[in-house]
Amino acid sequence: MLFINHLFDLIFxxxxxxxGGQEIxxxxxxxxxxxxxxxxxxxxKLVEFNDLDGVIVACINNPRLRVAVHALKYRMYKNVAEVLGKKLSQALSNQIVFSEFILMPVPLYFLRRWWRGFNQAEALAKVVNKNTFIPLASDVIKRCRHTISQVGLGRAERLKNLQHAFIVTNENHLIGKNILLIDDILTTGATLGECAKVLKKAGAQKVIGLVLSHGV
Ligand SMILES: [Zn+2]
Structure with missing residues (x-):
């Protein structure tokens, strides 16, 4: 899939x-x-998700951001991941003590990751890691089953859809640690909330979300 995207970009x-500036x-x-x-x-703070200690929202929701997120999610333009990751990094200054945290991207189910060719949250996390030197652990929390898209689902349906969707693969990495959980967009917070629940159960002390914007 990724190959086809690249080929398409070369031709068009x-x-x-x-x-309107030229940008290949x-x-x-x-x-x-x-x-x-x-x-x-x-x-x-999302009051309905107790395990999530807070969410840092980096950008104002506007048409430029929406185009950038769409480009990141569906076509994976490297320069877009760089710019958006930089925005996430900037939003962190004065919010947390970097040395006390570990970065984790919200995981995709492996089939979906394979189909898309990458995980957009992981692409952002890599840039934040590069900019802030906060250590990155991409393989501690995993999505263990396919979940249907959350788009169009109500709050209760979203929660049900995500139940038992995540597992922690290495609890030793988590005991007493503070986690910065990265995702692209925050809608109801159900995904971050469910990840936080699983991470806390496995021993994490604090879980804070870091997203580009609220409700694109
Ligand atoms: Zn431009």
């Missing part, structure tokens, strides 16, 4: 949808991506 180079293989040029604004409110 795209222009930036905002400024990306719908958003670096200059326009840089203009995605950081969100003024940086941290929120």
């Amino acid at each position: 180079p795209s222009r930036c949808v905002f400024c 293989s990306s719908p958003l040029c670096n200059a326009c991506a840089e203009n995605i604004l950081l969100a003024p409110v940086r941290s929120m």
Whole structure:
């Protein structure tokens, strides 16, 4: 799949949808991506998900961000992952003590990862790791079954859909640790909440979410 995407990009180079500037293989040029604004409110608590100690929201939800997230999720443009990962890193300053945390991306089910060619949350986590030096552990929490898309599901259905979807593969990595759980978009918080529940059960002390925006 990824190969087909790359081939498509070679044959049909795209222009930036905002400024029209020539930019091969990306719908958003670096200059326009840089203009995605950081969100003024940086941290929120989702009262219905007890195990999640908070969520840091990096960017203001706007058309540029939506194009960038779509590009990241469905076509994996490397420059988009770099810019969005940088935004996540910037949002972290003054929010947490870097040395006290471990980064973990919200996992995809292996078949989905294979089909898509990558995990977008992991791509973001790698950039945050590079920028902040917070250690990255991508293989501690896994998605152990396929779950249908959460889009269009109500709150209760989302929770049911995610029940028993995640497992921890190495508990030794978690006891007493603080986890920064990375995902692209926060909608109801059910995915982060379910991951946090499983991580806490396995011994994690604190679980904080880090997302690009709330409800794209
Ligand atoms: Zn542009």
